[in-house]
Amino acid sequence: MKPQRCVAEGLFEWPSDEPTVSGSRCDSCSFVTFPTQDACPRCGADATTPTQLARTGTLWTWTRQRFQPKNPPYIGTEPANEFQPYGVGFIELPEGRIEARIAGDIDQELRIGMPMELTVVPFATDADGTEVLTYAFRPIEG
Amino acid sequence: MDDVAIIGVGLHPFGRFPGTSAIEMGAKAARLALTDAGITWKDVQFAFAGSYEVDNPDAVVNFLGLTGLPFTDVYNGCATAASALSQAANTIKLGEYDIGMAIGMDKHLPGAFAADPVQYGVPSWYGETGLFLTPKFFAMKIQRYMYDFDITPPTLARVAAKNYRNGARNPNAFRRQELSEEAILQSPMVNDPLTQYMFCSPNEGAAAVVLCRAEIAHQFTAAPIYLKASVVRTRRLGAFEVHSPWVPPERADSPTVDASRAAYEIAGLGPEDVDVVQLQDTDAGAEVIHMAENGFCKDGEQEALLSARGTEIGGSLPINTDGGLISNGEPIGASGLRQIHELVLQLRRAAGDRQVPGTPRVGYSQLYGAPGTAGVAIVST
């Protein structure tokens, strides 16, 4: 098995059978942000506590990213003709709508309102062969 | 009472100009605006210049004249030109100066913008994972809007086809080829539901505006155009905005809605008073959404309005008469001043083949873009 790393420390809990993404809850007004941040964009307080967001929700909007993003900032290094398009969406969770890649076949049917769950997927490979992982959402079967 | 008048406009064509710098294009636009106003650079008491790619757009003085005037550079995302215009107008309102200029210029590489997300207050992983992209934001915004308000893909194609048609009548436009709705719908899908020909491209160009204190405008022209309002607003918590990995459960109107309401209030006018409109059409969907966000129709009415060709040059609500961003491209620093240039030509009834019929009195322009910033200007005869 190839070595793996998370794209960013503290972005999501991993390894885990039921991964979750990390946010911050404001110590003053309980407002939740994603990703974590030290200050609250609602009340301006500068003390927050880490919290894990719900791992299931519904698809609020979506698109498909069909052209290869420029590197940098994208860290995919595949040649243009090997670029694999990917789905992108906003998933509505109780804490808010968060943006994510959509895991699964690029041609799978996507519908606003469909149930989605969090997963972790490899999306790029470092020069030393390490797979880079990020969080994504996938449609819940059935 | 009017405070500020526009007495000159100039524009360097939008497109790709190998060998010509953004500064040179800015200077060219400025000279055209000076000629239009019937003044010389020595008469200009202050200036603001906007650019994304050029750190010091004030270097146009190397080509216009080193007169020592106070000259301030502004950068404010896609609302850069609106900010240069607002700052110039406010400087005149402060009473210190009578005549000034706002100049915008840019020279972008082809392809979608790429930047460091950290510079936008967004974590690095957002860019590393391939999410720091403006086109897919606009795609997701119109995708949801189409779901909520029953807008169909042919309506998006009608917007783009109209803007190419208008651009074909504009000698300064970048893309001057008419395209059928079918060709637009069948061009490669870029970010569903938006196809290649529904998007504008970053490119090159410059525009400039000469402003003066309204009381002295008649010294320069028999037909000044008055700047009734020029407003910039940024996103509030809960608005669905470009370059943001999340949106909280609470909802807020977009900065365009906020800027639009403020501009109408300052101008003492409403959408029913407007005769010609320039909207930010980063993509065809953005124009559809912005029609409602700026008060020109209710959400969902675009479908019928576009079917009836209501936003054509001869329609009840002409939008993007010069071809908009879809036909002109987007040199960020210049884009908003291109809109003002077009509105001024329309209100002077000097827009040639693309002149709206009748006697237009009020023009409206709107900019929107990264990182959730909007600008609205209202002009009138």
Ligand SMILES: [Zn+2]
């Ligand atoms: Zn708070």
